[in-house]
Amino acid sequence: MQDKARDSDSVGEIGFGPSAGKADLIWVANTNRPVLMYCVLELELDGNLVLRDSNHSIAWESKTAGMGVVGMELLETGNLVLYGSANEMIWQSFADPHDTLSVGQRLLPGQSIVSSVSKHNFSRGYFRLLVEHDRVSLKFSTSGVSYGEWCPSKEEIGFLAVNNGSISCHRKQDGSMITSITFPETKSRFLCLLPSGDLRVYGDVVADKGKSIIDNFVEDNSPCGKFPGSCGKYGFCTASGECICPASYSSYVDASNPRLGCKLNRPPPESLENCEISSELEEYPGLTSVGLYKDYTDVSIEQCKSSCLRNCSCMGVLFSLHRCVELPEVFTLWNSIDMYGSSENITAFVKMGLRNSRNYNAPNGRAELYDRRKELRSSAYIAAAIVFGAAIILVVAVWKFNKATPKETGKNSPSRELLRPEFPNAPRYCEYEELCEITGNFKTKLGRGGFSTVFAGVLQDGSKVEVKRLESARQGLKQFEAEVRTIGSIHHRNLVKLQGYGAHSQHYYLVYEFVENLSLDKWLFSKVDDHDPDKQEQLSWKIRSRIAMDIARGLDYLHGGCKDQVLHLDIKPQNILLDTDFGAKICDFGLARLVERSDHEKIFVNTVMRGTPGYMAPEWLHSRVTDKADVYSFGIVLLEIVSGRKVVPLPASAVISQGDSRILKVNAFERSELLLGHVDPGLLLEPDFDLGEAKEVVRVGLMCVHQEQLLRPSMGVVLKMLEEALANR
Template sequence: MSTTCTLLLTTLVFLLPLPPLAVAARASLPRGAAIAVEDYATDFLVSPDGTFACGFYNVSPTVFSVSVWFARAAARTVVWTAAPARPVHSTGARLSLDRRSGALVLTDFDGTVVWNSTYVAGDAARARLLDTGNLVLEGGGNGAGETVWQSFDSPTDTLLPGQRFTAARHLVSRGGRGRLLAAGYYSLGFSDYAMLSLFYDNHNFSSIYWPNPYNNYVANKRKIYNFTREAELDALGQFISSDDAGFVAADLAAGDGVRRRLTLDADGDLRLYSLDAATGTWTVTWMAFANPCTIHGVCGANAVCLYGPSPACVCAPGHERADAGDWTKGCLPAFRRDCSGKTKLVALPHTDFWGYDLNDGEILPFRECARRCHVTCSCVAFQHKQNMECYLKSVLFNGRTFPGLPGTVYMKVPADFAMPDELLHVHQWRTHGGGLVIDEDIPTCDSVADAELLLNVSTHDGGRDVGKAVWPYMYGFLSALLIVEAVVIAFGCWLFSSRGLFRPSRVWAIEEGYKLITNNFQRYTYSEIKRATNNFTDVIGSGGSGVVYKGILEDDRVVAVKVLRNVLQSEQEFQSELSVIGRIYHMNLVRMWGCCSEGKHRILVSEHIENGSLAKMLFDDREETPSDATVVLGWNQRFQIALGVAKGLAYLHTECLEWIIHCDMKPENILLDKDLEPKITDFGLAKLLNRDGSDANLSRIRGTRGYMAPEWVSSLPITEKVDVYSYGVVLLELVKGVRISEWVIYGVKLADMDTRMVVKAIREKMETSDQERCVKDLMDHRLNGEFNHAQAKAMLKIAVSCLEEDRGKRPNMSSVLQTLMSVEEEAR
């Protein structure tokens, strides 16, 4: 087991392959020069000895950041990132040394400044990457070679040898799975007492968890109120701090020839890594926590971290996971807390929930401690230790349990609440010599099946069990401890994959790599949303999933606020939308700014798109005579809308790290900005599609009548081809300017849409010799004959191919996009 863990902990993985150090790699970036994101694989800075590289780092095929990474590691290891929470697009982004200001400037595809080095003195001559991994700006003129700005002054999650750490600087962990470009909950810095400390802050709970918060500074061997507030890691692997915090690498004897880094990992553990030059892999040579369960926030609220000796999370009795994919969100009670009702206690031996005490640990007998918790409404549990210390708890947070941990936690639950008494029996126990022994060996990898881990607990009414042995209560916990170890051994080979036991892990050293882009939403309160929308007065849209209001945030941004309907259904939809939003970034997709999940309210906040939906602009007032107040989309605008929507869908289907199907593509879900650039919105029905094409949940999703592919009503699996079908309908409506359900075919108005008749009629017309006449007959009469014949003919042919009943005959969106782009080129 220890060998497996050691191997798993030896490498911090960023899985994207390292571009070769090509001839085009630069030694410096002179003033006025720039690096283009399109040339990321060949155009970047390298340090003189080739150890470090700096340039555009491909988070995903369409998402990039500007980073410094180890170039000699087997897998790239990022040590610094400019604006880590704000990636840029794969097209049009630039990193330049501005000719006028002398600052490094990172701009996105639209020219927006994402980050700059803040240096504006005006005499920077070049940017260089040093052998230490420090990206610097060097002055020119009389100050030639002088460093006027350096990345070492603004660390992200890693400290390199020789990089001074001061009171003004912090290391901030990455956000873990789903939030890898967002800031994590953990940080390293100097506290108010000038002690170098690790902090946890999830915006609801915050605490210091290193050094040991149970101890005072003397017990932790630290100095307080030191005025220097500096720390540094040297090349030998020694870390020293002004508050006497210090440690050394296990391979200190190897000397200064070893490349090292000190990283605050996403799981909250501070680790020192050494690079094996022969293999290019990393080895952990020191870590702050041997027992990851002592890291705060590992399992979230109302959850317990089991350590036996590998960590895993389990909900406290009577609680259920808040998010099946994220333990940091903790668990929610399956019962209602009511201060007026009768309660009973559930014992959790050898367990602690650190912090959030309602008292200072008075010395009280068990009965009095229990009575105080019973009569105190805010008390959800209490801990009673053998020395009669009593701690009343207002929140169950930072939970952990392992043999020898002093004290028992007693949870307060309704008297009529039925506690689970099931336990997964993998081991048989018997008493021997006053202790417990295991009758059978721990099963091997081949003999353990997938199973749900349940926690066995005992219930009682308060004081009846005082003085009884704790062994009856320990059976479940001790069994669970060894069960966890068996499960970890059995599934160690995939523990850190997306399906791992601890997902997303804040307990392990290994990061899975940049699988997802930022999910860094602003969390708004319901009162903030009400103020922004003027108490929900300006309705700009509505649909089956909710109503959309116009709002203005405190920073004067105009936003669209979507209030989801029906709490029971909207919770699932809310989580679905958040899951999808966290994975997308494209100019033809609506950007999400934040969300509100407070009580029964489920609200999404997105950018406001000025011109509303394509449906409104294409269909509203169609039969009226156009006037100054009525805008008729011109042909070029329609073609550009078709092209933009194709780009957005192609991105969703093929360029995201996981395939995404929209499932409800229609003109109402295509918004037009001030330049009539299309942006796809409303991902309420979207689901992620596995790359093997299997996702049983998709069979329950439905789109909108008239845009639904035939497989929706069959038993066929749902694939991205349902979006291709819907896109074909949208193309026909762009050409004709009429909803397809209102077309007149063979003299019959299709009140109930029959796409087969439409497709058959178009095919027949296109097969005639007079194709130009055919295309003209199918055009929107409001265009008055002003359209590009080649583009219109191509759109009609694409639409017909997209509307094939046999999905295997439909093109994919990438080929559709290529066809449209080639037609656009020919028209220029």
């Protein structure tokens, strides 16, 4: 099995394949539902094979629950099989192919293989090979328009087979062969439909480039190749076989590799509304494309153009002698006059966004190909001038705004609209008089932070609460909005409940449930010989294990269980409160960020550096963080729970004051044989302390504090590892 990374954000799919030849990947389960790193593929007790993402959501499943599955096997053919107690096959990957067929694999009528988007993106792409009842077709996957076909038959087709040295098409009635494509010089193992639309056979040789069999499907030919993507989307193939991007309408996707295609200078609007009035068709006489003449309608040129403009999924058309072919995607074009002479009389129309004036010039019926270097130079000069002008305008606007806007004094109450966010189950707004009554005029102070003071309070029903007063009007407002919007809209047993909020003068107030056993740091770092008035008794390993699990559950909920992902950004023992049963609750969401989810994409947040030194992930230096920043902070806390001392992420060369036994460096844990010396000494006296469990917890903690955020597990995976390590607790 392989966890295939899809791109630099470590988004991927689960697939498998041999190490030799082309096929580093021959099957993908979750083509259009990529997963993050540290996903889990699991054969469950009910017989269902499930791929779970790092947040426990199901990305793919075999849907074989209750069907008597007792085992799984990956066969030499590349077929992944689930079988029953009588060794019968219940499910197989061969029944749901991706873009590749292996030797011995059959494709039945109605089944198809679909190309990937690119060699790094395994989502379903633009082309498919489909077995129909009377032919085998190469089609555009979005529209079903054919660009090639093979094995036309008056008899019903039964299956397509891949064999050693050939592929063959067989009758349904008796399984006899109708026709075949042979390549005796190649010991074939795989038939693959590439992202370009090419169809190739691969053998056993490492780095085998494969043999194209597209000639058997497509009659037309361009100097660059018979398949649609030979020059990529919107690419132009010259008579000499060169892929270029005509300067009149496009620019290179990657100038170093012209075969990757072009991008339009004036792309049509992405919105599917009003596409007819927002687009126009640019005419290119003499241009044609691969194989598309087979699926056409018999209309006039104006009807052809009008139909495409009304169809938001149409990206262009080919027109010749009343034959109109709509293109769902515009791939390689070439000049048919160069290939066949003027008798073809074909014209291509490419859909683009509207423009005020035309700068298109097509002398002699062809698109003029401009010098790309001049165009790029001119574009760079224009872009620089625009950026410079915009910067000047922005500076002047900011200066005028600051001059015209009076400075805030902090003495005015914030607007009531700002303080009453609308969301379901919002906490209650408390007037200042009510806050005074709850706290006894703010008599009993429980603690003080950098921007806040916490007071004890009692509600009318006798229940205890904590009232946090944010002191700084400027900093406090941001913290206030963050906490009300974040914790006010979510509820979990391992998160402190926000019961109310209010404002008066320059202060903002948050009313929390009262948590009896103070914060975790009071229990971890206060020793018997300290003169700390809040010093606590020793926490047992059982309680520490439960605390670690509770924190992990709370963070996993914030990252994956809410409608929008919540990043806490300040996880530390001081922000972990303990109730009467020593259940842990995460508090202080003053630095939290609420991030709207984007399907399967890794979310990065650009923000100013915030948090507590020692618990801040290294990527804060770049102000570009993800949920992995919370994972890093949790890793530090996890190591502190085991050691009972502050753990600092210092390099090995860093020096800690001699004799300061309250501090450990992270790298002190990296040699397992030394772990015994770094465990809280009080734990070693416990009869129930399990050193093996402690080692596993430390291992998880070290994974969490990896310097590279992409190599840290998600909180969902962390929680699963802790559950396995502490299964007996």
